[in-house]
Amino acid sequence: xxxxxxxxxxxxxxxxxxxxxxxxxxxxxxxxxxxxxxxxxxxxxxxxxxxxxxxxxxxxxxxxxxxxxxxxxxxxxxxxxxxxxxxxxxxxxxxxxxxxxxxxxxxxxxxxxxxxxxxxxxxxxxxxxxxxxxxxxxxxxxxxxxxxxxxxxxxxxxxxxxxxxxxxxxxxxxxxxxxxxxxxxxxxxxxxxxxxxxxxxxxxxxxxxxxxxxxxxxxxxxxxxxxxxxxxxxxxxxxxxxxxxxxxxxxxxxxxxxxxxxxxxxxxxxxxxxxxxxxxxxxxxxxxxxxxxxxxxxxxxxxxxxxxxxxxxxxxxxxx
Amino acid sequence: xxxxxxxxxxxxxxxxxxxxxxxxxxxxxxxxxxxxxxxxxxxxxxxxxxxxxxxxxxxxxxxxxxxxxxxxxxxxxxxxxxxxxxxxxxxxxxxxxxxxxxxxxxxxxxxxxxxxxxxxxxxxxxxxxxxxxxxxxxxxxxxxxxxxxxxxxxxxxxxxxxxxxxxxxxxxxxxxxxxxxxxxxxxxxxxxxxxxxxxxxxxxxxxxxxxxxxxxxxxxxxxxxxxxxxxxxxxxxxxxxxxxxxxxxxxxxxxxxxxxxxxxxxxxxxxxxxxxxxxxxxxxxxxxxxxxxxxxxxxxxxxxxxxxxxxxxxxxxxxx
Numbered sequence: 348x349x350x351x352x353x354x355x356x357x358x359x360x361x362x363x364x365x366x367x368x369x370x371x372x373x374x375x376x377x378x379x380x381x382x383x384x385x386x387x388x389x390x391x392x393x394x395x396x397x398x399x400x401x402x403x404x405x406x407x408x409x410x411x412x413x414x415x416x417x418x419x420x421x422x423x424x425x426x427x428x429x430x431x432x433x434x435x436x437x438x439x440x441x442x443x444x445x446x447x448x449x450x451x452x453x454x455x456x457x458x459x460x461x462x463x464x465x466x467x468x469x470x471x472x473x474x475x476x477x478x479x480x481x482x483x484x485x486x487x488x489x490x491x492x493x494x495x496x497x498x499x500x501x502x503x504x505x506x507x508x509x510x511x512x513x514x515x516x517x518x519x520x521x522x523x524x525x526x527x528x529x530x531x532x533x534x535x536x537x538x539x540x541x542x543x544x545x546x547x548x549x550x551x552x553x554x555x556x557x558x559x560x561x562x563x564x565x566x567x568x569x570x571x572x573x574x575x576x577x578x579x580x581x582x583x584x585x586x587x588x589x590x591x592x593x594x595x596x597x598x599x600x601x602x603x604x605x606x607x608x609x610x611x612x613x614x615x616x617x618x619x620x621x622x623x624x625x626x627x628x629x630x631x632x633x634x635x636x637x638x639x640x641x642x643x644x645x646x647x648x649x650x651x652x653x654x655x656x657x658x659x660x661x662x663x664x665x666x667x
Numbered sequence: 668x669x670x671x672x673x674x675x676x677x678x679x680x681x682x683x684x685x686x687x688x689x690x691x692x693x694x695x696x697x698x699x700x701x702x703x704x705x706x707x708x709x710x711x712x713x714x715x716x717x718x719x720x721x722x723x724x725x726x727x728x729x730x731x732x733x734x735x736x737x738x739x740x741x742x743x744x745x746x747x748x749x750x751x752x753x754x755x756x757x758x759x760x761x762x763x764x765x766x767x768x769x770x771x772x773x774x775x776x777x778x779x780x781x782x783x784x785x786x787x788x789x790x791x792x793x794x795x796x797x798x799x800x801x802x803x804x805x806x807x808x809x810x811x812x813x814x815x816x817x818x819x820x821x822x823x824x825x826x827x828x829x830x831x832x833x834x835x836x837x838x839x840x841x842x843x844x845x846x847x848x849x850x851x852x853x854x855x856x857x858x859x860x861x862x863x864x865x866x867x868x869x870x871x872x873x874x875x876x877x878x879x880x881x882x883x884x885x886x887x888x889x890x891x892x893x894x895x896x897x898x899x900x901x902x903x904x905x906x907x908x909x910x911x912x913x914x915x916x917x918x919x920x921x922x923x924x925x926x927x928x929x930x931x932x933x934x935x936x937x938x939x940x941x942x943x944x945x946x947x948x949x950x951x952x953x954x955x956x957x958x959x960x961x962x963x964x965x966x967x968x969x970x971x972x973x974x975x976x977x978x979x980x981x982x983x984x985x986x987x
Contacts, residue, residue: 373710377895378814379747379880380714382807385705390693393788394700395802397758399795427699438717438800468713475719478795480758482715482802487702494698559699575697 355444355472359453360437362467371433371486372468381468383434389486392430396421400477404539405520410448411455412539413479418459420562421483423543423609427560429493429551430485432465440475463545491552493613498557498576502614502640505623507544508633510565512537512590514605515598530592537590541609550632551613554623558613564604566647566656568612573645576614582638582656584649603647614640675764675792679773680757682787691806692754692788701788703754709806712750716741720797724859725840730768731775732859733799738779740882741803743863743929747880749813749871750805752785760795783865811872813933818877818896822934822960825875825943827864828953830885832857832910834925835918850912857910861929870952871933874943878933884924886967886976888932893965896934902958902976904969923967934960 361376374382385391398417400406422432437456441448460467465483516534519526526534543560551558557576559568565587573580589602615623620636627634645657681696694702705711718737720726742752757776761768780787785803836854839846846854863880871878877896879888885907893900909922935943940956947954965977 373810374812374814378816379744379878380712380750380805382748382812383711383713384809385711391703391705391711392700393703393754393756393804395756395758395789395800396791397760397793397795397800399760399793402793402795424699428702430700434713436713436715436802438715438802440717440719440798469715471716473717473719473722475717475722475798476796478760478798480715480717480800482756482758484713485700489704490693492694492702494694496698 355449359449360467360470362457372466375468376470381436383468386486388489390489390492392425392428392485392487392492393482394421394424395480395482396424397478397480408539410451411458414452414455415459415540417479417481418456418463418465418483419541419543419609421481422463422465422545423541423560423562425483425485426543426545426548427493427558427611428485428487429491429548429555429558430487431548432463432483432485432545434466434468435481435483436468437470438480439470439472440478441472442474442477463543493551493555493558494575495557495559495572496575498572498578498614498640499616500578500640500642501617502556503617503620503636504569504580504582504612504614504638504640505634506561506565506588506610506612506637507547508608508610509588509590510561510608510610511593511602511605513541513607514601515590515592517607518601526592534590534592538607541607543609544611547611547632550623550626550630551611553626554615554619555613556616558611561608561610561612562606564606564608565612566603570645570656572612572614576640579641579643579645580638581641581644581646581648584647586635586637588633588635675769679769680787680790682777692786695786695788696790701756703788706806708809710809710812712745712748712805712807712812713802714741714744715800715802716744717798717800728859730771731778734772734775735779735860737799737801738776738783738785738803739861739863739929741801742783742785742865743861743880743882745803745805746863746865746868747813747878747931748805748807749811749868749875749878750807751868752783752803752805752865754786754788755801755803756788757790758800759790759792760798761792762794762797783863813871813875813878814895815877815879815892816895818892818898818934818960819936820898820960820962821937822876823937823940823956824889824900824902824932824934824958824960825954826881826885826908826930826932826957827867828928828930829908829910830881830928830930831913831922831925833861833927834921835910835912837927838921846912854910854912858927861927863929864931867931867952870943870946870950871931873946874935874939875933876936878931881928881930881932882926884926885932886923890965890976892932892934896960899961899963899965900958901961901964901966901968904967906955906957908953908955
């Protein structure tokens, strides 16, 4: 017997919100809309992202991982603005009312929500080709947000984590490359379970002049900062932190244009770099200094000499 | 040559927001997220809805109308909460990068946005089966929102506009019924261009004990109020305002369970009804008093006697 939309939402998504952990949620799931109170002297940061089966994730991806990633990529956008995650709404299109799928999906969703301390306050389910849209919101102290447009010549370019693991995971999944089992597992974990860098929000607020999250790949995402800030950049390939296999196989393409890293890329004024590095060392954060912002041009330096990146782009959904 | 996602957003959706008309928009389209400032002593009301081609609108629907309706149905949810529309974000999945479609789509979207005084602040486009997700937000004075759960026995049940035109329009489009051309045009206009009742927001705030917007049909939507308020209802069919053709053809099904009306259904305490009707008459608003809230039971009265509605539902996306 088919299950109604209302029953589905009640059963799998209407988890009670704890008033202590979410004091700003006035009214959650179950009405025409939800109601929120933004804390005083704070602004609201708003983002939206859709994941489509077969395009943003392989059709065979487990439902738990789909849900986890759908929320993670939105929270990553909030982190890039230095916004503390607060709440999200979900729109889920499903080919059929599949309770086993929904059970796993909601498990993965709430697992991610708990991990990122963000609350589901509303949603909509409908029948259609599998796609997940999440709109996530977070808070920043008034005017404390970080944009793509604040980079200045002389700023250092910083990146978190290690790049390329997710792209290597995807390549191993499609059979493009062969990995030994333990490495494959690790790479697939990076692909399916990206960890948005909410731990870096205080660091961004204190030091960053601009920031973006790495969804399309370092080369394309840094290009967005350069374009919005109207500056150039010089990046040292050897300084880019990469997934071990990338270095061993000199396969930097995965780290440069592979995408799906969900690490943060940000710029820091030269005079703040020493203090940042001291702080990063104290907090044991994995931040690397990979280059500098320049007046113009976009160059990658490696042992083969400089490469002009100004005409290249990362993954682009409508690109060739 | 394929057009990039970034170019598409720039070209068709990045309309400059006028600071005077949208003082709360701090940062609009073009970064990882947008930034808002909710006015003091106000709460934020948040809703999300997805429209899928072939399911929520016929595949042949013009792009202008698809966009218009996608925004209208979200604004209707805000109106039902008595929230003044403020901003929205869009996620658009398109099978291919079709500039003619996008031009028309953005025209229809901004036409609706201007009409409803709501601002596009961010979005995401990707390739996939045609679907449109909009997350819209509005403001209410602190605790001034209206829910589905405040109806009390003795309250009068009010509905705006005339019901059934959109459902009749859909039936004429699929060939289920034949309409004379002028009437068909009118019915299709109701189907493709629903007018969310933002004009009723002040009335709801002043008089309503509960409210919902009519998306699934009167019978099913009133059932939501009854369930959330834990009450019953007695509705007089003859008092329900309907599209002229519905009355002439005694085809009340279109008005009762047809859906897609996007009128408002709300309850008003008995002692406030006279004042409401005076106000409605002064403001020339089209509000009808169609029945009363009772302790329990759900009955429709017409010339054939009472019909028990307690087991019926309006259109349900996963229902049989």
